[in-house]
Structures are given as structure tokens and as C-alpha cells.
Amino acid sequence: MAQITLANLAHSYLPNPSGEADFALKEMNHVWTDGEAYALLGSSGCGKTTLLNIISGLLRPSQGRVFFGDTDVTDMTTADRNIAQVFQFPVVYDTMTVRENLAFPLKNRGAPKDYVQQRVAEICRMIDMEDQLDRKARGLTADAKQKISLGRGMVREDVNAILFDEPLTVIDPHMKWELRTQLKELHQRFGHTMIYVTHDQTEALTFADKVVVMSEGRVVQIGTPEELFETPEHTFVGYFIGSPGMNVLDATVEGGSARVGAHEVPLAGRYDGLTGHVQIGIRPEFAHLSESEGLPVTIKRVEDVGRHKIVRADHEGTEINIIAAEGAEIGADQRRVVFDPDRVNVYADAWRVPPTSMGRAA
Numbered sequence: 001m002a003q004i005t006l007a008n009l010a011h012s013y014l015p016n017p018s019g020e021a022d023f024a025l026k027e028m029n030h031v032w033t034d035g036e037a038y039a040l041l042g043s044s045g046c047g048k049t050t051l052l053n054i055i056s057g058l059l060r061p062s063q064g065r066v067f068f069g070d071t072d073v074t075d076m077t078t079a080d081r082n083i084a085q086v087f088q089f090p091v092v093y094d095t096m097t098v099r100e101n102l103a104f105p106l107k108n109r110g111a112p113k114d115y116v117q118q119r120v121a122e123i124c125r126m127i128d129m130e131d132q133l134d135r136k137a138r139g140l141t142a143d144a145k146q147k148i149s150l151g152r153g154m155v156r157e158d159v160n161a162i163l164f165d166e167p168l169t170v171i172d173p174h175m176k177w178e179l180r181t182q183l184k185e186l187h188q189r190f191g192h193t194m195i196y197v198t199h200d201q202t203e204a205l206t207f208a209d210k211v212v213v214m215s216e217g218r219v220v221q222i223g224t225p226e227e228l229f230e231t232p233e234h235t236f237v238g239y240f241i242g243s244p245g246m247n248v249l250d251a252t253v254e255g256g257s258a259r260v261g262a263h264e265v266p267l268a269g270r271y272d273g274l275t276g277h278v279q280i281g282i283r284p285e286f287a288h289l290s291e292s293e294g295l296p297v298t299i300k301r302v303e304d305v306g307r308h309k310i311v312r313a314d315h316e317g318t319e320i321n322i323i324a325a326e327g328a329e330i331g332a333d334q335r336r337v338v339f340d341p342d343r344v345n346v347y348a349d350a351w352r353v354p355p356t357s358m359g360r361a362a
């Protein structure tokens with residue numbers, strides 16, 4: 001297992017890039033902790049696979065270095081990096097049995113027979129294929145073959161890292177949930193450094209200790225699921241994480257309050273000297289309907305989604321979503337929305353600005 005360092009890393013697929021726009025991966029500097037599970041999350045084309053391929057050695061970066069621990073692996077082949085990989089589609093040997101497939105990475109490295117047996121049994125329990133151990137892989141469903149691929153990825157304990165590239169795409173929805181939970185358990189037991197690419201926020205948030213949110217070739221935040229929810233560092237993180245995502249409103253901010261059009265929105269902290277495009281962000285969970293206070297809104301629609309209601313409202317052309325309790329009555333006289341002051345984040349040019357001090361009177 002290894003700590004992974006990305007030093008001044010950037011990548012352009014063009015031979016002579018002339019500016020930042022030519023880079024599929026913009027310059028980044030990160031140290032990813034040994035033994036943690038990271039999810040690379042972002043929409044299609046944001047650079048997740050490019051970054052994963054640089055870490056695995058399938059792609060050489062046009063700039064910067066990659067270290068596993070203290071070893072510079074930038075010029076090493078994938079095989080020399082001592083990693084395990086699980087791809088979107090199954091990679092199994094059809095003529096081998098399930099057992100032989102799972103044992104293959106261990107036998108290949110000359111592991112003792114007893115150890116191979118014990119480890120294969122353990123992995124087989126995890127992927128729930130104990131009753132199919134002696135079946136040939138040929139003829140198994142795509143689902144079952146992908147479970148073998150996952151098992152093979154997990155079978156070696158001595159790898160530097162395990163890399164997963166959207167590994168649950170072909171797995172049926174019920175099994176997806178189960179495998180995700182098992183992967184997390186295995187991570188907790190064995191402590192491998194894991195990197196998991198996905199565009200599915202539920203997958204990322206349930207699997208990872210740290211989620212690496214990417215947008216347009218940039219890492220916009222690395223944080224625990226709680227951090228991404230409570231303090232999105234970029235408005236993209238606010239929109240992308242959450243269902244529905246964070247409300248974002250243009251504002252002017254001075255001292256302890258924001259103005260949205262002609263209306264005042266109280267803030268918990270003070271902000272001084274903001275420049276650029278200033279906005280406030282508030283999650284729908286921390287917005288409440290009111291009869292008398294807050295921003296005037298028109299309610300467009302109320303969606304009952306089981307555990308709660310989503311109120312879709314409009315404030316002067318900007319959509320504001322509000323999460324209300326399951327049993328809440330949404331009355332015709334509730335024409336205003338109030339935000340919890342200590343849950344309002346302030347942004348300048350899309351990046352979060354921390355308050356200069358807390359408390360409005362400071």
C-alpha cells in the first residue's frame with residue numbers, strides 16, 4: 001500500500017498545447033493518504049479516466065510526476081507499479097473456473113498454496129459465489145463475470161493501490177448496493193489505498209472516505225461526504241452533490257448580511273472586501289417556507305418523494321428548491337423563504353469565501 005503524490009501534474013492530449021484550455025487535466029498538486037478510499041467523481045469528460053490512467057501508468061502525463069510512497073513511478077509501466085485494476089467490463093479467463101480466476105493473481109506471484117486457498121475462500125464469500133467456485137467462467141452472466149473481476153482486483157494484499165474504473169456499470173441495481181457495501185467493508189478490514197472512478201454521487205458517497213470532485217479537468221474539492229455537503233468549496237460541488245443540489249443566488253455581500261435584489265439575507269459570519277461575481281449558496285435542506293419573513297417566492301410545484309417533499313419555487317426568475325418534512329402542509333399563504341444563516345455559504349467567482357470573522361456584530 002502506498003501514499004500517492006501528484007506533483008505539478010497536468011495532461012494535454014495535444015502535442016503542442018498553447019493554453020490552459022488545451023489541457024484535459026489542469027495542473028494539480030495532491031497527496032493522497034496511504035490506506036484511504038478515494039472516489040473520483042464528476043460528469044462525463046471532466047478528466048476522471050485521464051487521471052486514473054496516469055496513476056495506473058496507461059498514460060504518461062505531459063507534465064509533472066507521480067509518486068507511490070517515495071518512489072517516482074512516472075516512467076514505470078503499469079506492471080511495475082504493483083497495482084490491481086478493475087475495469088468497467090469484466091476481464092476474466094473463460095476457460096478457467098471461478099476458483100482458478102480468483103487464484104490467478106496470487107499463483108502468478110508464487111504465493112503458497114495454503115494462503116491461496118484461504119484468500120480465495122475469503123474473496124469468494126465476499127462476492128457471494130461460493131456455490132459456483134468450480135464452474136467455468138464461460139457461460140456465466142456479465143454480472144457474475146464482473147463479480148469475479150472485482151474479486152480478482154481484491155485478492156492480493158500486497159498491492160500499492162487498487163484502481164476501479166466505473167466497476168459496477170454492468171451489475172444489476174440490487175447487487176450494486178450489496179457489492180458497494182462489501183467493498184467498503186473489505187477496505188475497512190484490509191486498508192488498501194483505493195481509487196474509484198464514478199459519475200454516480202451515491203456510489204461515491206457510500207464508498208469513499210474522501211471524494212475528489214472534478215469539473216472541467218480540475219479537482220474542485222477533496223473532502224468527506226459531510227464536508228462536500230456542508231461547505232462546498234465551489235458552486236459546482238454544491239450543484240453536483242445533493243438531490244436537489246444547492247440553491248445559488250446572485251447577491252451583494254457586505255459585513256454580516258447579503259442582499260439579493262432588494263431583500264436582506266442575514267449571514268452568520270462577516271465578509272469584507274469581496275470582489276468578482278458574488279453569490280450565496282444554500283442547500284434545500286436549510287431553506288424553510290414562511291408566511292412573513294425572507295425572500296418572496298412563487299411556488300411552482302411540490303414533489304412528494306417519500307421521506308420528504310421537494311418544493312420547487314421561483315424568486316424573480318431564479319429557481320429555489322426547499323426540502324420540507326413529509327407531513328408539512330404547504331399553505332397558499334407561505335409566500336416567502338428563509339435560510340438558516342449559519343448554513344449560507346458565500347462565493348466569489350464560484351469559489352467559496354470563508355468569513356473573515358463569525359458573528360454579525362463583530
Ligand SMILES: Nc1ncnc2c1ncn2[C@@H]1O[C@H](COP(=O)(O)OP(=O)(O)OP(=O)(O)O)[C@@H](O)[C@H]1O
Pocket residue numbers: 013024042043044045046047048049050051199
Ligand atoms: N485519447 C484521447 N485523445 C484526445 N482527447 C481525449 C482522449 N481521451 C480523452 N480525451 C478528452 O479529454 C477530456 C477528459 O476525458 P476523460 O475520458 O478523462 O473524462 P471522464 O471524466 O473520464 O469522462 P467519462 O466519464 O465520459 O469517461 C475530454 O474532453 C475528452 O474528450
